Amino acid sequence: MTNELLKEIIRLAIFEDIGHGDITSQLVIPDDMEAKAHIIAKQDFILAGMPFVKEVFNIIDPGVHMKVFFNEGAAIKKGDVIAELIGNGRSLLAGERVSLNILQHISGIATLTRTYVEKVEGLPVKIADTRKTAPGMRLMEKYGVGIGGGVNHRFGLYDGILIKDNHIKIAGGVRKAIALAKKAHHLLKIEVEVKNIDELNEALNAGADVIMLDNMPMSDMKEAVKIRNSKLGLQNYTILLEASGNVNLENVRSIAETGVDIISSGSLTHSATAVDISMKIM
Numbered sequence: 001m002t003n004e005l006l007k008e009i010i011r012l013a014i015f016e017d018i019g020h021g022d023i024t025s026q027l028v029i030p031d032d033m034e035a036k037a038h039i040i041a042k043q044d045f046i047l048a049g050m051p052f053v054k055e056v057f058n059i060i061d062p063g064v065h066m067k068v069f070f071n072e073g074a075a076i077k078k079g080d081v082i083a084e085l086i087g088n089g090r091s092l093l094a095g096e097r098v099s100l101n102i103l104q105h106i107s108g109i110a111t112l113t114r115t116y117v118e119k120v121e122g123l124p125v126k127i128a129d130t131r132k133t134a135p136g137m138r139l140m141e142k143y144g145v146g147i148g149g150g151v152n153h154r155f156g157l158y159d160g161i162l163i164k165d166n167h168i169k170i171a172g173g174v175r176k177a178i179a180l181a182k183k184a185h186h187l188l189k190i191e192v193e194v195k196n197i198d199e200l201n202e203a204l205n206a207g208a209d210v211i212m213l214d215n216m217p218m219s220d221m222k223e224a225v226k227i228r229n230s231k232l233g234l235q236n237y238t239i240l241l242e243a244s245g246n247v248n249l250e251n252v253r254s255i256a257e258t259g260v261d262i263i264s265s266g267s268l269t270h271s272a273t274a275v276d277i278s279m280k281i282m
Helices: 001-019 023-028 048-059 089-119 139-146 165-171 174-181 197-206 216-234 252-256
Strands: 033-039 067-068 081-088 125-130 162-163 188-194 208-215 241-242 262-264 276-280
Touching: 001 048, 001 089, 001 139, 023 089, 033 089, 033 197, 048 089, 081 089, 089 139, 089 162, 089 197, 089 252, 089 276, 162 174, 165 174, 165 188, 174 197, 174 216, 188 197, 188 252, 208 216, 208 252, 216 241, 216 252, 252 262, 262 276
Parallel strands: 125 262, 162 188, 188 208, 208 241, 241 262
Antiparallel strands: 033 081, 033 276, 067 081
């Protein structure tokens, strides 16, 4: 996604909120009145999304000056003043809701991701997101995952090969689907989703680069790691195992302890709770 597309998404969000104008501010605030506002934390969280907040106000009014007091990824405490804005009063209020909506949501994602990452601390595993994102928000949401210490899975259907169950059904099996995918450029890795040990063996023998263990019981995950490790003794390249499905904060460490390389969860983006942040005119 290009920077211009991100700007267009933010422009659409602004238009959705402001439309043809903020009629309340036009009636009660003089058009030339300057004001100062603080963005204030109302709970503890991991900060993520201030570059998008800056873009909101830059689009609304480039004359708004913003001073940010914390770096992205900082552990914010309740009561912290995150940023100060000085500029036209109408402009500050016009950007308030859109900027806070983004900041609260992306910081919520970073905060949840950080919690997952801390749960598996000390283990050689990566916490990854998925494509389960809100329409139009994918770049910002995946940015939040990165700030929280997670890693991004493929961005969309266009930048990674992931053979899922429906592909396998249409292609006629795991081996056939992988063989067809191998027609792609030699630098593109092939990931395939499997649901049992038989499909795992088929994927290993067919030359998959990454194998997603989809909703497998913990015992099968452990067995899959053993099989993969024994297979690596015969290979001159690494085959990664990714666990996915029904991942939560209660079981993520146990999943990591099976020896998988990646744990992916859509909950990082689709179930993160927005944090509480406000903007106050001083």
